[in-house]
Amino acid sequence: MRSGRKRRTGATPPRSPTRHRRIGQLQGFAACGDREVRDFVRARLAYMWDTVADTTGLAPVTVKSFLAFGMLLNNVAAVEVDEPWAKGVRTRIQAGLFEHITADTNR
DSSP: OTTSOOOOTTOOOOOOHHHHHHHHHHHHHHTTTSHHHHHHHHHHHHHHHHHHHHHHOOOHHHHHHHHHHHHHHHHHHHTTOOSGGGGGTTSOOOTTTTTTOOTTTTO
16 A cells, blocks of 8 residues: 555555546536536537537437446446346447437438
């Protein structure tokens, strides 16, 4: 350990920085009743959307599906669920999962 202290037996290991960002994102959504927080969260959502859309060139409906799926993963990870039903959420995603979702197939 960096501090030179021994961790007591059974102690919970430190949380990952990724988990802190995930929790921060969810807390941001929860705090959107505050105008300043809402403006910030709105800007970050726009940045996420633009990043995915510009990087992939996917149709808006496909970007929406991709981001919605990501939010599901974030929510389940944030609540640290380890129950049988959650195994379906954590299944491996194969490349091309969202390719079939297009403006034409979304009519």
